[in-house]
Amino acid sequence: MLLDLCQDEGFRQFCDVLNEAVIVFDEEKNVVALNKAAEKATGLHRSIACGYSAEALSARSRLGLKPLLAGDAVGHRSVMLRWRDEPGEIAASLHVLSKSGLPSLRVALFQPPATALARAKSDTTQRLLRNDSLPLYQRRLEPLIEFGVRAFQSRRRILLLGETGVGKTTLVMQMHRQAIGADQPFVHVNCSSISESLFEAEMFGYERGAFTGALASGKPGFIEAASGGTLFLDEIGDMPSSQQAKLLKFLEDGCIQPVGGVRQKSVDVFVVCATNRDLAEDVRKRTFREDLYFRIAMIPLTVPPLREYRDELPGLIDTMIANLNLTRARRLVLSADCRRRMVEHSYPGNMRELIGVIGRLDLLADEVAGVEHLPPQMQGGGGGDRPSAPTRDAEEEATDGRPLKQRVRAYERRLIDEAVRAAPSKRQAARALGIDIASLLRKLQE
Numbered sequence: 277m278l279l280d281l282c283q284d285e286g287f288r289q290f291c292d293v294l295n296e297a298v299i300v301f302d303e304e305k306n307v308v309a310l311n312k313a314a315e316k317a318t319g320l321h322r323s324i325a326c327g328y329s330a331e332a333l334s335a336r337s338r339l340g341l342k343p344l345l346a347g348d349a350v351g352h353r354s355v356m357l358r359w360r361d362e363p364g365e366i367a368a369s370l371h372v373l374s375k376s377g378l379p380s381l382r383v384a385l386f387q388p389p390a391t392a393l394a395r396a397k398s399d400t401t402q403r404l405l406r407n408d409s410l411p412l413y414q415r416r417l418e419p420l421i422e423f424g425v426r427a428f429q430s431r432r433r434i435l436l437l438g439e440t441g442v443g444k445t446t447l448v449m450q451m452h453r454q455a456i457g458a459d460q461p462f463v464h465v466n467c468s469s470i471s472e473s474l475f476e477a478e479m480f481g482y483e484r485g486a487f488t489g490a491l492a493s494g495k496p497g498f499i500e501a502a503s504g505g506t507l508f509l510d511e512i513g514d515m516p517s518s519q520q521a522k523l524l525k526f527l528e529d530g531c532i533q534p535v536g537g538v539r540q541k542s543v544d545v546f547v548v549c550a551t552n553r554d555l556a557e558d559v560r561k562r563t564f565r566e567d568l569y570f571r572i573a574m575i576p577l578t579v580p581p582l583r584e585y586r587d588e589l590p591g592l593i594d595t596m597i598a599n600l601n602l603t604r605a606r607r608l609v610l611s612a613d614c615r616r617r618m619v620e621h622s623y624p625g626n627m628r629e630l631i632g633v634i635g636r637l638d639l640l641a642d643e644v645a646g647v648e649h650l651p652p653q654m655q656g657g658g659g660g661d662r663p664s665a666p667t668r669d670a671e672e673e674a675t676d677g678r679p680l681k682q683r684v685r686a687y688e689r690r691l692i693d694e695a696v697r698a699a700p701s702k703r704q705a706a707r708a709l710g711i712d713i714a715s716l717l718r719k720l721q722e
C-alpha cells in the first residue's frame with residue numbers, strides 16, 4: 277500500500293512540502309522514495325538515489341545512513357545519523373513496518389539541520405537552479421539534449437565527451453527524464469571510484485554467501501538497480517581492462533550473472549557512458565578496448581566548454597543571480613566591474629566553476645558583490661583565467677576576514693580544482709592530492 281503510494285505523484289508532492297526528511301526503503305532495503313528535504317540532507321537527487329541499494333546510497337550520501345539499516349525488529353526506534361565530513365549528529369526515527377508479521381518497508385524520518393553551514397553546503401546549486409535540478413537554459417546545449425533524447429528513444433548508446441564540469445551528468449539526467457521518465461531508475465556509477473576487486477559484485481550483484489563479508493541476503497548490483505531505466509557509466513575511460521571485458525559481455529547479450537550465482541538474468545537497461553578523456557586516442561594506445569569503444573560510442577556527443585558559448589554567459593549569470601535572490605533576505609547585485617570580470621573569465625572548470633563563483637559571492641557579499649569577493653584568480657583584472665600576482669592569493673586568503681574554516685575550505689577547493697584540471701583523470705588527480713577517489717568525488721560535489 278505505502279509502496280504504491282510512493283509512486284503516486286500527488287503523494288510525492290505532499291511529501292515534498294514537508295520540512296522533515298523522509299526516506300522509504302523496501303523489504304530488500306533498496307531506496308524507493310525520498311522527499312526534497314531528504315535530497316538536500318543526503319546531497320542526492322531522487323532520480324539517482326531511488327533504486328540504489330541502501331549500502332550504495334549510504335556510501336554516496338553526505339549523511340551516514342547505515343544505522344537506518346541495522347536490525348529488522350518491527351516497530352519504531354531512534355537512531356543517530358552522523359555527517360561524513362562534519363562533526364555533529366542528527367536524531368532520526370526509524371519505523372520498520374510489518375507485513376504478515378514479517379518486517380517489510382522501513383521509513384526513516386529526521387529533521388535536517390538548518391545551520392548556515394548545512395545551507396551553504398547543500399544548497400548553492402539548488403538555489404541557483406531553482407527549477408529542481410533541471411539544466412539551466414543554454415541555447416548551445418539544446419540541440420544536444422534533443423539529439424540525446426532521440427538516441428535514448430531509439431536505444432542507440434551515447435558517449436558523452438567533454439571537459440570536467442561542462443554538465444555531462446546534468447545533460448544525461450535531463451535526457452533520461454525526457455526520454456524514459458523521472459520515475460524510472462537512473463543509476464550513476466563513477467567507474468573510477470569502484471575498486472577492481474569489488475567491480476564484479478558492485479556491478480553485477482552477488483548471491484547470498486558469495487564471499488566472506490557478503491550480506492547474507494545477497495545484493496543486486498548497479499545494473500539490476502537500473503532495470504527499466506538508465507545506467508550512467510561516468511569516467512568510463514578510467515575502467516581497468518579486466519572490467520572492460522566484463523562490461524562488454526553484458527553490453528553484447530544484456531545478461532548478468534551475479535557473483536556466486538549459477539543462472540544468467542536478462543536485464544533491460546539503457547547504458548550511457550561519459551568521459552573527459554580522449555577515448556579514441558586510448559583505443560589507439562590500446563589502453564581501452566576497441567570492441568567496447570564501438571559498443572558504447574554509437575553516438576559520440578561532445579559537450580562544449582563554457583568558454584565556447586561566451587555570448588550566453590551574461591544571461592546565465594543573470595539567471596543564476598535572479599534565482600539566488602529568490603531565496604535571499606537581501607538582494608544580491610553585481611558591481612559593474614565584478615560582472616565584467618565574470619563575463620570575461622574563461623572558466624576552465626566550466627559550469628561547476630561558475631556555480632562555485634556565484635556560491636562564493638552569495639557567502640561573502642551582503643548586497644553588492646564586488647571584485648574583492650571574487651576568487652583570487654579572477655581579481656587580477658584583464659579577464660581570462662590568468663593567475664593573479666604571485667603573492668596576492670596568499671595575502672587575500674590570509675586577510676579576507678572570513679573565518680579560518682571557510683578560508684581553508686576555499687583554499688582546498690582551489691587545490692582540488694587545479695589538480696582535476698591538470699590530471700588526465702580524477703583517479704590520477706586524487707592520487708596527486710594524496711586522497712582517495714571517493715573523497716575527491718565527494719569534495720567536488722560540495
Ligand SMILES: Nc1ncnc2c1ncn2[C@@H]1O[C@H](COP(=O)(O)OP(=O)(O)OP(=O)(O)O)[C@@H](O)[C@H]1O
Nearest residue numbers: 401411412439440441442443444445446552627628
Ligand atoms: N546546464 C546546467 N544547468 C545547471 N547546472 C549545471 C548545468 N551544467 C552543469 N551544471 C552543474 O555544474 C556542476 C557540474 O556538472 P556535471 O556534474 O553535470 O558535469 P560533468 O561534465 O559531468 O563533470 P565531470 O566530468 O567532472 O563528472 C554540477 O553542480 C551541475 O549541477
